[in-house]
Amino acid sequence: xxxxxxxxxxxxxxxxxxxxxxxxxxxxxxxxxxxxxxxxxxxxxxxxxxxxxxxxxxxxxxxxxxxxxxxxxxxxxxxxxxxxxxxxxxxxxxxxxxxxxxxxxxxxxxxxxxxxxxxxxxxxxxxxxxxxxxxxxxxxxxxxxxxxxxxxxxxxxxxxxxxxxxxxxxxxxxxxxxxxxxxxxx
Numbered sequence: 001x002x003x004x005x006x007x008x009x010x011x012x013x014x015x016x017x018x019x020x021x022x023x024x025x026x027x028x029x030x031x032x033x034x035x036x037x038x039x040x041x042x043x044x045x046x047x048x049x050x051x052x053x054x055x056x057x058x059x060x061x062x063x064x065x066x067x068x069x070x071x072x073x074x075x076x077x078x079x080x081x082x083x084x085x086x087x088x089x090x091x092x093x094x095x096x097x098x099x100x101x102x103x104x105x106x107x108x109x110x111x112x113x114x115x116x117x118x119x120x121x122x123x124x125x126x127x128x129x130x131x132x133x134x135x136x137x138x139x140x141x142x143x144x145x146x147x148x149x150x151x152x153x154x155x156x157x158x159x160x161x162x163x164x165x166x167x168x169x170x171x172x173x174x175x176x177x178x179x180x181x182x183x184x185x186x
Contacts, residue, residue, distance in 0.1 A: 003099050005089035009138060012066035012085035014049075019162075021067050024055045029030075031056045034063055043108060055119050062120040062142045079152055086126070088136035092124070094166035097139040101125050101161050105176050114161040116169065121153035123169060125161055140170070151177045 010152050015021040018036075025031045038052045051071040055063035091097040104111050104127050111124035112134065142151050153176070158176035 003103065003139065005100075006096070007090050009061075009088040009090035009136075009141065010064045010066055011087055012136075013070060014070055014082050016069075016154040018054060018067065018069050020054055024054070025065060025067070031058050031065070032148070034144060038120065044106045044134075053119070057144065058089035060143045062075060062144060062147075084133065086134035087135050088124075089111060089140060090141065091137055091139045094139050097123065097125070097137060100137055104126050112122060114159050114164075115156055116159050116164075117154040119150070119153070121151070121173060122163070123159065123164060123166065134183045139166075142173075152180045 012020075020034075022033060026033055027086070027098075034055045034057050036052070036054045039050065049070045050068045054067040056065045056067065057063050066085065067135040068090075070082075070164075091100065101114070102126075109127055112128065114123075114125040116123045120138075120141045122138040124136050126134060126136050129135055142153070144150060147159045151173070
């Protein structure tokens with residue numbers, strides 16, 4: 001088999017108390033908080049159930065752990081349980097990402113959606129394993145620079161992966177980073 005995931009990229013968990021969880025991973029385990037967000041009730045987020053999130057890292061990769069709280073949930077509905085939210089796999093290239101997407105389609109494996117933008121700003125698609133676990137497959141997640149500040153990114157939006165222009169995406173992302181860097185120097 002020549003097509004395979006490059007590496008386990010990050011794990012997403014759903015928690016009851018965001019502050020308690022972030023404190024544990026940063027203060028007890030010594031990880032770094034990259035950024036936090038809250039979605040409005042009508043905003044597209046990391047799945048329809050996600051209300052807020054924190055992205056934590058241990059190196060320059062934007063995040064290796066995504067921590068989420070869920071909408072209207074003291075106890076979440078069965079399909080959105082506390083604990084594992086998703087497992088993300090990094091692909092070695094945009095060609096590999098697209099080839100895996102096509103493999104899912106060819107084998108009749110349901111694709112949840114494909115997106116770009118948001119924290120980490122990586123083109124990606126989501127599917128489920130045979131037991132229903134949410135899986136993310138992505139390419140080219142942002143890296144955090146020497147200043148520890150994530151680059152600006154557009155909001156999350158659905159994309160059609162088959163026609164997505166990966167080269168234009170990379171150019172736009174670099175242009176946004178250069179503009180942000182110039183604005184910080186001013």
